[in-house]
Amino acid sequence: MQEKIIILDFGSQTTQLIGRRVRELDTYCEIVPYNKFPKEDPTIKGVILSGSPFSVYDKDAFKVDLSEIRGKYPILGICYGAQFMSYTNGGKVEPAGTREYGRAHLASFCKDNVLFKGVRDCSQVWMSHGDTITAIPDNFKKIASTDKVEIAAYQIEGEQVWGVQFHPEVFHSEDGTQILKNFVVDVCSCKQDWSPASFIESTVAELKAQLGDDKVVLGLSGGVDSSVAAVLLNKAIGKNLTCIFVDHGMLRKNEFKNVMADYECLGLNVIGVDASEKFFNELAGVTEPERKRKIIGKGFIDVFDVEAHKIKDVKWLAQGTIYPDCIESLSITGT
Structure with missing residues (x-):
């Protein structure tokens, strides 16, 4: 049976692009609605949470219980996905004042973290969000910052769970494909044998x-x-x-x-x-x-x-x- 990455779609306009990037890594993936996770599928190797047009505190925001996924599969939250995991575990997500849209650079990041293996100093990333994570739960560890975003990425300590507030799937994130590869191949152990x-x-x-x-x-x-x-x-x-x-x-x-x-x-x-x-x-x-x-x-x-x-x-x-x-x-x- 073909191993796969599951992308939970929270409504981002770049969800399909995430899927394309994963497939370009010779790894099969499926995009499913955020609340339609395919349970009991032995071929699933990891889960990516997409962005969303909503804020996590909007009454109409797409929310889902991740308790059956967390701890069973590696997880990478992108933008809203990262904010959602932090927010629902006690972190703070607040309006950024002005919407941050465009290029940013990683001012610092944990080079020994598997997610950033092969990422260059000051690597350019692409931001597109109106909110930002201002505080993370105690068991979350900050692993990257930009000049404007203090918590640009985090990992839950002791777990294979990461969140990034930038979009590694877009062309303007210079090492975005490397970051996705680190997650898909090094963390999820996908064999890159799909075509x-x-x-x-x-x-x-x-x-x-x-x-x-x-x-x-x-x-x-x-x-x-x-x-x-x-x-x-x-x-x-x-x-x-x-x-x-x-x-x-x-x-x-x-x-x-x-x-x-x-x-x-x-x-x-x-x-x-x-x-x-x-x-x-x-x-x-x-x-x-x-x-x-x-x-x-x-x-x-x-x-x-x-x-x-x-x-x-x-x-x-x-x-x-x-x-x-x-x-x-x-x-x-x-x-």
Whole structure:
């Protein structure tokens, strides 16, 4: 089973970037909502807490009980994640007066701390926060400062738990990747053996195990997302996958014919449906863009549903989409 780092998403706009940086270290990671930690997963090697648009003392701030995680996995809190751990353990987080946004430099840091192995003197880091940690609990140890932020990083004494108020994931943090590597590799002991190729192998194996001899139907758009999903499923279950490609008349000239030929070359079992006249009739006289979108969306579902019901004994409906859409489909607010 593929080992992984879990990123708990507290709503930061750079959460996806944290995930990218971890994967660039040849380590698999998954981003999940802050309150959806996957319990009892033996492949988890460590946890990263993201930033957030909220202050820790806001009534709407995202909060979670970390007691089941702390002590079981190494933890790295970034920005809000660092403030949240300090605040909920008795530390103080206060408004910084003016929002600190931009470059800063590590004026001092504990060079013997594993998190800062290989980090250069006065290394540039990127700050983006309106609050700052002004006091840490007694069992927390300050391990870094900048010229403006006294507690730029800390470690809980006797524990594999760190917090940094800067963003190591962004390009402007010069040694940010090194800091993340120190956590992911040196602390969490990840082997750096993951790659997109290994992801394909593991995904196909998981699909085979999950689906067995079941039949699956998938709606194709002609785009990359659904096509990749179809290819992966085809590798796993072959003829038990049936794809439906609906031409709604909005494709480029000859695109339906050309894409169908491409799917044939990929060995996919595809039913092509030319429903362009249906869509043209329903869109006639409609000028409002949002109404057009809804007509096309409903029309696709209607056509797909009719064709899908012609296939016997289907147990699964497959969908291909991009990873950020998976996060948005299960938002951190639960809506």
